[in-house]
Amino acid sequence: xxxxxxxxxxxxxxxxxxxxxxxxxxxxxxxxxxxxxxxxxxxxxxxxxxxxxxxxxxxxxxxxxxxxxxxxxxxxxxxxxxxxxxxxxxxxxxxxxxxxxxxxxxxxxxxxxxx
Amino acid sequence: xxxxxxxxxxxxxxxxxxxxxxxxxxxxxxxxxxxxxxxxxxxxxxxxxxxxxxxxxxxxxxxxxxxxxxxxxxxxxxxxxxxxxxxxxxxxxxxxxxxxxxxxxxxxxxxxx
Numbered sequence: 001x002x003x004x005x006x007x008x009x010x011x012x013x014x015x016x017x018x019x020x021x022x023x024x025x026x027x028x029x030x031x032x033x034x035x036x037x038x039x040x041x042x043x044x045x046x047x048x049x050x051x052x053x054x055x056x057x058x059x060x061x062x063x064x065x066x067x068x069x070x071x072x073x074x075x076x077x078x079x080x081x082x083x084x085x086x087x088x089x090x091x092x093x094x095x096x097x098x099x100x101x102x103x104x105x106x107x108x109x110x111x112x113x114x115x
Numbered sequence: 116x117x118x119x120x121x122x123x124x125x126x127x128x129x130x131x132x133x134x135x136x137x138x139x140x141x142x143x144x145x146x147x148x149x150x151x152x153x154x155x156x157x158x159x160x161x162x163x164x165x166x167x168x169x170x171x172x173x174x175x176x177x178x179x180x181x182x183x184x185x186x187x188x189x190x191x192x193x194x195x196x197x198x199x200x201x202x203x204x205x206x207x208x209x210x211x212x213x214x215x216x217x218x219x220x221x222x223x224x225x226x227x228x
Contacts, residue, residue, distance in 0.1 A: 105158040
């Protein structure tokens with residue numbers, strides 16, 4: 001079992017729909033939770049990150065973390081065709097050696113928003 | 116503002132050949148890393164560096180070497196290419212060991228035949 005599980009999709013929704021993307025994880029030591037967006041043939045770019053449990057909102061995007069359930073979500077309101085991309089969750093914990101936050105990535109979920 | 120620059124973007128190698136993927140960043144980041152991305156496997160960490168002169172192995176280091184002689188550059192060397200190394204490679208950097216915002220390059224598409 002991978003430390004971070006993410007359904008690869010694809011998830012196809014009509015324009016304007018609310019999208020819910022999710023990841024589960026097994027390592028209770030994870031402290032930082034991130035969402036990256038990756039357009040086709042491009043590198044991932046950070047969309048949002050949160051520390052510990054709770055919600056964080058940024059425009060049409062809301063990141064939610066439930067540490068008790070080891071479950072994180074990314075919600076996209078009023079989805080647009082330009083949101084079509086692969087969304088990767090990532091999580092990190094401070095390592096004793098070097099104190100480096102090395103993230104563990106999910107496999108990514110492919111989202112298609114059709115007009 | 117160049118960010119993280121990778122070269123080449125596309126490369127075809129024959130089995131057994133060696134090559135180096137170049138990565139440079141102009142953000143004065145201490146932490147740099149290399150990932151490979153394969154269908155269904157997500158991003159897997161190959162090697163990383165927390166500063167000049169310091170490197171360490173990630174999840175899938177076999178068949179790859181790295182060095183970090185300067186803060187700016189972090190080349191990835193394939194010693195003897197194998198078809199299993201056909202993948203998309205991403206270089207990434209962040210400010211320092213405690214930073215969480217990782218900046219990725221555009222990727223290098225490598226095919227080994």
